[in-house]
């Protein structure tokens with residue numbers, strides 16, 4: 544028997560009033576994958592992530608986690624059952640220390656108490672290279688370290704699936720590889736990742752699979768270089784002439 548995908552959407556739709564952002568959307572993500580999702584502004588990427596994380600319910604369709612229907616489960620339930628999200632704009636408690644932020648995350652997102660919460664907080668601190676800032680106020684961190692803290696807060700809940708919503712946004716070209724390295728190490732520790740991002744080279748550096756979304760439908764999906772070379776992706780997302788051959792390794796090569 545083949546194991547269930549870690550997460551699966553079956554015919555998921557999401558509308559906002561009369562605007563149908565996703566419709567009949569099917570996706571399977573296996574444990575251990577790093578799925579990168581690209582697509583033009585308004586394609587429905589963040590909506591998809593919000594539906595997966597439970598921030599908003601789908602209008603139609605079903606979401607399965609390990610084969611179990613979690614469609615109507617809210618985000619706090621999903622956080623306690625292995626789905627965590629990190630957002631583009633980090634939202635730490637600015638007046639608290641880094642460690643306190645992680646303790647809050649471990650306590651409220653994962654429902655841990657006492658020593659277990661402490662251990663989860665310290666573990667996420669180490670996994671994100673933030674130990675030296677443990678007692679620093681979150682407000683004092685530079686943007687890259689705030690991004691690390693945003694990932695650490697998600698890790699403190701002990702996720703099996705980490706949803707990353709444009710976390711490279713606002714970083715310099717020098718900082719992006721450091722964030723990529725963090726995502727790579729999180730994935731190597733056994734966490735499945737779905738990362739939506741406009742910084743395409745960040746995704747291709749770590750994604751095992753790439754999916755390009757446009758108006759809620761899949762333009763192309765598969766091995767990252769092949770997706771970036773797809774004529775539809777080049778024309779609709781990258782704004783390149785599909786007649787001109789893509790350089791080996793994709794447009795960032």
Ligand SMILES: Nc1ncnc2c1ncn2[C@@H]1O[C@H](COP(=O)(O)OP(=O)(O)OP(=O)(O)O)[C@@H](O)[C@H]1O
Nearest residue numbers: 559560562564582583584585586587588589590591
């Ligand atoms: N809460 C909402 N209410 C109304 N419309 C919404 C809401 N959230 C998203 N939309 C609309 O849904 C469409 C898809 O938005 P979404 O944020 O999912 O796209 P995206 O692919 O993530 O775009 P971007 O790359 O710009 O972040 C857009 O037209 C957006 O305006």
